[in-house]
Amino acid sequence: GDSVTQMEGPVTLSEEAFLTINCTYTATGYPSLFWYVQYPGEGLQLLLKATKADDKGSNKGFEATYRKETTSFHLEKGSVQVSDSAVYFCALNSEGGSEKLVFGKGTKLTVNP
Amino acid sequence: DTEVTQTPKHLVMGMTNKKSLKCEQHMGHRAMYWYKQKAKKPPELMFVYSYEKLSINESVPSRFSPECPNSSLLNLHLHALQPEDSALYLCASSPPLRDSAFFGPGTRLTVL
Numbered sequence: 001g002d003s004v005t006q007m008e009g010p011v012t013l014s015e016e017a018f019l020t021i022n023c024t025y026t027a028t029g030y031p032s033l034f035w036y037v038q039y040p041g042e043g044l045q046l047l048l049k050a051t052k053a054d055d056k057g058s059n060k061g062f063e064a065t066y067r068k069e070t071t072s073f074h075l076e077k078g079s080v081q082v083s084d085s086a087v088y089f090c091a092l093n094s095e096g097g098s099e100k101l102v103f104g105k106g107t108k109l110t111v112n113p
Numbered sequence: 114d115t116e117v118t119q120t121p122k123h124l125v126m127g128m129t130n131k132k133s134l135k136c137e138q139h140m141g142h143r144a145m146y147w148y149k150q151k152a153k154k155p156p157e158l159m160f161v162y163s164y165e166k167l168s169i170n171e172s173v174p175s176r177f178s179p180e181c182p183n184s185s186l187l188n189l190h191l192h193a194l195q196p197e198d199s200a201l202y203l204c205a206s207s208p209p210l211r212d213s214a215f216f217g218p219g220t221r222l223t224v225l
Contacts, residue, residue: 024219034213043119043203044156044216089155099144099163101214103155 002027006090006104013111014079021075021107023090029032031092033057033066033073038087045052047075047088067076117217119204128194134169136187136204145187146181146214148203156203162187170222194224 006023013019025031032051036044048057053068062077073090090104117138126132136145144163148156161169162181176198178190187204201221207214 032212034149036216043117043201043218044205046213046215048212093212099146099161100169101156106153106155108153 002031002092002094002102004092004102004104007107008105010108010110013109015082015111015113016079017085017111019075019077019080019109020076021088021090021109022073023073023104025071025073025090027090027092027094029094031094032066034091035062035064035073035075036089036091038089038106040086041083044089080109082111084109085109089103093106117204117206117215117222119217119221122218123221125127125225126191126194127225128196131190131192133191134202134204134222136217137196138206138215139185139187140215141197142206142208142215143184144207145181146205147187147189148205150201150203150219165179196224198222201217
């Protein structure tokens with residue numbers, strides 16, 4: 001079945017550091033790929049998405065590129081802020097038409113001032 | 114209106130109680146979901162409604178009973194829950210065909 005593997009962390013960075021959170025997936029066909037963010041005590045917010053190979057999703061300084069050849073969708077940000085501290089989930093929705101989101105296990109990011 | 118709302122925000126119930134969680138969206142989305150999230154875990158899908166019909170039930174125990182009264186509302190009826198059912202219950206909605214899901218803030222449920 002479809003699956004998502006992401007680095008589990010936790011990841012601790014200093015403010016203005018470069019962030020990479022790795023995400024790889026297993027799916028048939030061409031899934032849609034997503035990054036969600038969950039701040040403490042809140043629900044999930046869609047951070048960015050990509051629906052086809054070589055698409056780049058971007059939002060709030062975060063970017064991720066849909067790489068079909070490496071089945072990856074790594075999240076990057078050039079300069080993190082304390083307010084970026086949260087749990088980040090990589091997810092996919094498979095091509096088969098199911099409405100089911102498959103999530104990775106989540107990566108907790110802490111940014112220190 | 115681009116949000117999913119959930120009530121109540123917090124709920125404490127005993128194992129013999131009956132309660133309901135409510136979810137509402139006015140984005141015209143035709144798919145609505147219930148997820149359960151335990152601490153430090155990803156959300157786990159429970160139910161999917163598509164065009165107001167139950168399309169996916171992930172083998173959820175019958176003490177959880179979903180209901181979709183109309184295209185904007187989704188309820189989760191709770192009865193005879195166990196302490197291990199304590200979790201954050203998230204509602205979500207999405208347009209059709211694999212587009213992104215929008216999540217509500219969740220209901221934090223504690224079963225005593």
